[in-house]
Amino acid sequence: xxxxxxxxxxxxxxxxxxxxxxxxxxxxxxxxxxxxxxxxxxxxxxxxxxxxxxxxxxxxxxxxxxxxxxxxxxxxxxxxxxxxxxxxxxxxxxxxxxxxxxxxxxxxxxxxxxxxxxxxxxxxxxxxxxxxxxxxxxxxxxxxxxxxxxxxxxxxxxxxxxxxxxxxxxxxxxxxxxxxxxxxxxxxxxxxxxxxxxxxxxxxxxxxxxxxxxxxxxxxxxxxxxxxxxxxxxxxxxxxxxxxxxxxxxxxxxxxxxxxxxxxxxxxxxxxxxxxxxxxxxxxxxx
Amino acid sequence: xxxxxxxxxxxxxxxxxxxxxxxxxxxxxxxxxxxxxxxxxxxxxxxxxxxxxxxxxxxxxxxxxxxxxxxxxxxxxxxxxxxxxxxxxxxxxxxxxxxxxxxxxxxxxxxxxxxxxxxxxxxxxxxxxxxxxxxxxxxxxxxxxxxxxxxxxxxxxxxxxxxxxxxxxxxxxxxxxxxxxxxxxxxxxxxxxxxxxxxxxxxxxxxxxxxxxxxxxxxxxxxxxxxxxxxxxxxxxxxxxxxxxxxxxxxxxxxxxxxxxxxxxxxxxxxxxxxxxxxxxxxxxxxxxxxxxxxxxxxxxxxxxxxxxxxxxxxx
Amino acid sequence: xxxxxxxxxxxxxxxxxxxxxxxxxxxxxxxxxxxxxxxxxxxxxxxxxxxxxxxxxxxxxxxxxxxxxxxxxxxxxxxxxxxxxxxxxxxxxxxxxxxxxxxxxxxxxxxxxxxxxxxxxxxxxxxxxxxxxxxxxxxxxxxxxxxxxxxxxxxxxxxxxxxxxxxxxxxxxxxxxxxxxxxxxxxxxxxxxxxxxxxxxxxxxxxxxxxxxxxxxxxxxxxxxxxxxxxxxxxxxxx
Numbered sequence: 011x012x013x014x015x016x017x018x019x020x021x022x023x024x025x026x027x028x029x030x031x032x033x034x035x036x037x038x039x040x041x042x043x044x045x046x047x048x049x050x051x052x053x054x055x056x057x058x059x060x061x062x063x064x065x066x067x068x069x070x071x072x073x074x075x076x077x078x079x080x081x082x083x084x085x086x087x088x089x090x091x092x093x094x095x096x097x098x099x100x101x102x103x104x105x106x107x108x109x110x111x112x113x114x115x116x117x118x119x120x121x122x123x124x125x126x127x128x129x130x131x132x133x134x135x136x137x138x139x140x141x142x143x144x145x146x147x148x149x150x151x152x153x154x155x156x157x158x159x160x161x162x163x164x165x166x167x168x169x170x171x172x173x174x175x176x177x178x179x180x181x182x183x184x185x186x187x188x189x190x191x192x193x194x195x196x197x198x199x200x201x202x203x204x205x206x207x208x209x210x211x212x213x214x215x216x217x218x219x220x221x222x223x224x225x226x227x228x229x230x231x232x233x234x235x236x237x238x239x240x241x242x243x244x245x246x247x248x249x250x251x252x253x254x255x256x257x258x259x260x261x262x263x264x265x266x267x268x269x270x271x272x273x274x275x276x277x278x279x280x281x282x283x284x285x286x287x288x289x290x291x292x293x294x295x296x297x
Numbered sequence: 298x299x300x301x302x303x304x305x306x307x308x309x310x311x312x313x314x315x316x317x318x319x320x321x322x323x324x325x326x327x328x329x330x331x332x333x334x335x336x337x338x339x340x341x342x343x344x345x346x347x348x349x350x351x352x353x354x355x356x357x358x359x360x361x362x363x364x365x366x367x368x369x370x371x372x373x374x375x376x377x378x379x380x381x382x383x384x385x386x387x388x389x390x391x392x393x394x395x396x397x398x399x400x401x402x403x404x405x406x407x408x409x410x411x412x413x414x415x416x417x418x419x420x421x422x423x424x425x426x427x428x429x430x431x432x433x434x435x436x437x438x439x440x441x442x443x444x445x446x447x448x449x450x451x452x453x454x455x456x457x458x459x460x461x462x463x464x465x466x467x468x469x470x471x472x473x474x475x476x477x478x479x480x481x482x483x484x485x486x487x488x489x490x491x492x493x494x495x496x497x498x499x500x501x502x503x504x505x506x507x508x509x510x511x512x513x514x515x516x517x518x519x520x521x522x523x524x525x526x527x528x529x530x531x532x533x534x535x536x537x538x539x540x541x542x543x544x545x546x547x548x549x550x551x552x553x554x555x556x557x558x559x560x561x562x563x564x565x566x567x568x569x570x571x572x573x574x575x576x577x578x579x580x581x582x583x584x585x586x587x588x589x590x591x592x593x594x595x596x597x598x599x600x601x602x603x604x605x606x607x608x609x610x611x612x613x
Numbered sequence: 614x615x616x617x618x619x620x621x622x623x624x625x626x627x628x629x630x631x632x633x634x635x636x637x638x639x640x641x642x643x644x645x646x647x648x649x650x651x652x653x654x655x656x657x658x659x660x661x662x663x664x665x666x667x668x669x670x671x672x673x674x675x676x677x678x679x680x681x682x683x684x685x686x687x688x689x690x691x692x693x694x695x696x697x698x699x700x701x702x703x704x705x706x707x708x709x710x711x712x713x714x715x716x717x718x719x720x721x722x723x724x725x726x727x728x729x730x731x732x733x734x735x736x737x738x739x740x741x742x743x744x745x746x747x748x749x750x751x752x753x754x755x756x757x758x759x760x761x762x763x764x765x766x767x768x769x770x771x772x773x774x775x776x777x778x779x780x781x782x783x784x785x786x787x788x789x790x791x792x793x794x795x796x797x798x799x800x801x802x803x804x805x806x807x808x809x810x811x812x813x814x815x816x817x818x819x820x821x822x823x824x825x826x827x828x829x830x831x832x833x834x835x836x837x838x839x840x841x842x843x844x845x846x847x848x849x850x851x852x
Binding site for chain 2: 663665684685686689690694695697701702703704705706710713714715717718719720726765766768769
Binding site for chain 1: 404407409410419423427433582
């Protein structure tokens with residue numbers, strides 16, 4: 011017997027993951043103005059790297075650190091080499107948003123197919139923390155609860171980082187107004203590259219967590235990119251708290267719709283997405 | 298003086314196009330069956346790319362809805378193909394896409410930049426998943442069979458669509474509405490303030506471009522015999538025209554044609570044997586184009602021409 | 614005769630009133646100056662008149678016809694044209710194209726392309742841009758871009774022209790040239806409302822001045838009256 015509470019818990023477990031994925035994208039779009047379509051590929055890199063390391067006996071919890079650093083570095087370098095150049099040559103921010111989105115499409119193809127050449131298209135998985143845990147009468151995998159814990163923990167840490175540290179304040183200043191932030195002595199290029207790196211790191215970490223509960227393969231990324239975009243639109247483009255809340259909201263919606271009509275879950279996501287963009291493009295948290 | 302140079306250029310372009318059309322029209326007479334099928338694929342990409350560029354080129358609205366209109370065409374023939382005559386179904390596919398685009402255009406006029414892009418993208422996915430749910434729930438099967446049409450007929454219909462499209466694109470470009478579209482891309486509010494009815498111009502152009510995608514979907518579907526929502530509303534069909542147009546050169550008339558031809562050729566060459574390398578190459582080309590060739594291949598060619606001809610052609 | 618009349622025109626952004634309960638009128642053939650500190654609501658008022666924004670509540674009449682709620686392109690074709698505070702020329706189009714386009718779409722007599730081209734050529738001469746007609750608009754100096762905007766607005770054959778800081782950022786000579794242009798436009802019988810911060814220009818060119826402050830009209834009168842009005846001197850001139 012599935013109770014309402016079970017649906018809510020399932021929704022929160024799913025939502026935590028969504029929130030984590032979306033926060034990274036939100037940071038990249040909100041500050042660096044890159045709607046990064048290759049976001050999911052960083053998730054995929056995190057997941058596949060974790061799988062490989064697991065085969066070598068490395069615990070996924072250790073992989074969290076390794077993959078976090080790896081994807082951070084990758085994101086940082088990609089920003090410095092590609093997006094910074096693009097930003098310089100763009101006549102306006104609007105033009106940059108368009109061309110950077112397209113460039114990230116290119117990146118998606120590149121990363122995905124390099125991975126395919128290295129790892130191949132096989133679907134892989136491993137078993138970690140797959141112990142059933144009793145939550146309010148229903149059973150959930152411990153790995154999914156760990157995922158939720160990390161998502162909330164990272165979300166909160168991120169919030170504290172943004173609101174209480176010097177670097178966090180610089181990032182928020184840059185999100186408000188790049189030109190003014192530059193005048194205030196914030197090294198804008200550095201901040202933008204860091205943000206892109208942080209966003210990629212969040213994706214990489216999410217990938218590690220995903221690999222604990224779901225199968226991993228080279229094509230998995232795009233699906234998560236879509237989820238991230240939907241959540242980011244739901245929470246208000248570029249608002250990190252919005253993405254956090256939006257992630258849980260979408261998880262809940264998904265869980266409820268799945269209960270009534272499993273075939274409509276994805277359709278429901280897109281319906282919310284399309285309707286929201288239409289009536290309230292600034293999102294639920296937008297001004 | 299300026300006027301005459303433009304005219305000469307146009308006459309030359311027109312002449313080249315006529316020769317091209319003549320060669321294409323007689324292809325089934327001298328070409329192998331394979332070459333007919335191959336050329337049909339190239340034409341399909343050209344049509345999708347040029348029709349995408351009619352709207353998105355001048356206005357700068359990045360539409361990712363191509364797959365939606367293409368898919369609507371595919372489903373039109375899947376549903377009506379048995380009962381209605383082929384040409385009528387193809388036209389209906391165009392009309393259905395036209396209507397959908399009118400609706401979408403009217404709803405999304407306010408959305409700008411990446412918002413419009415992600416909206417149109419979401420639209421494709423929404424249609425795909427609702428349709429999938431509907432098919433499984435109410436018809437009990439995932440896919441449908443499509444009437445079979447012989448390859449030469451498909452080829453000639455695609456060619457006819459291409460020619461109609463090129464004429465349409467050319468006329469729009471030369472008409473005052475082409476200028477209006479361009480002004481919308483430059484500054485939408487300024488365009489409205491000099492009397493351009495931006496909403497109507499945008500929506501109608503969007504719908505015209507969609508109708509060609511719909512017709513293409515309808516005829517091309519006959520080649521695949523069996524279709525399902527995933528195959529019909531593949532988001533790759535939304536992305537490819539964008540890539541091809543940007544690669545070729547968005548601002549020009551023949552840039553998208555050039556881009557589509559090269560990409561389609563590359564696809565045919567690589568996709569069966571090296572699919573990963575094909576996608577890798579596509580990604581790299583896109584990235585390099587955006588970073589180093591803002592005006593696409595045509596821009597590069599023009600720059601080269603200028604350099605070769607020295608001062609002569611430098612200031613047209 | 615009144616060409617433009619506003620009644621209780623109000624516009625709020627969130628809770629903030631950018632323009633509040635404003636009554637105003639412009640007579641045929643007048644040059645009216647709109648002054649006030651930054652954020653006083655001047656550009657918002659232009660946006661309300663030209664249809665970018667809709668007053669709520671409030672009512673705007675042009676030639677005794679209610680134009681409240683009409684779209685910018687409709688209001689343009691009724692005979693109201695404007696320029697923009699931050700120039701909005703079609704940068705990648707030639708100078709000629711900018712004006713030609715306006716003549717083609719903005720003129721309510723629906724000109725043929727030949728007529729529109731003729732009109733554009735005449736207007737290029739009128740605003741003094743004939744020499745650069747084939748240049749890309751983005752290559753013009755700021756002063757010339759502002760002239761181009763005026764020319765483009767004129768190409769729609771307006772009866773009322775709204776000029777939003779056409780002199781801002783220009784040097785002395787350019788300001789003088791623009792003042793001359795404004796006078797030339799008025800001689801054509803076109804009514805003008807202009808937002809301007811350059812007092813010398815406003816005092817010289819305008820018949821009447823309206824002073825805005827925090828979205829309200831605080832004074833109105835001839836340049837002499839405004840120059841000596843105590844409230845105005847306090848909030849604006851005397852700052």
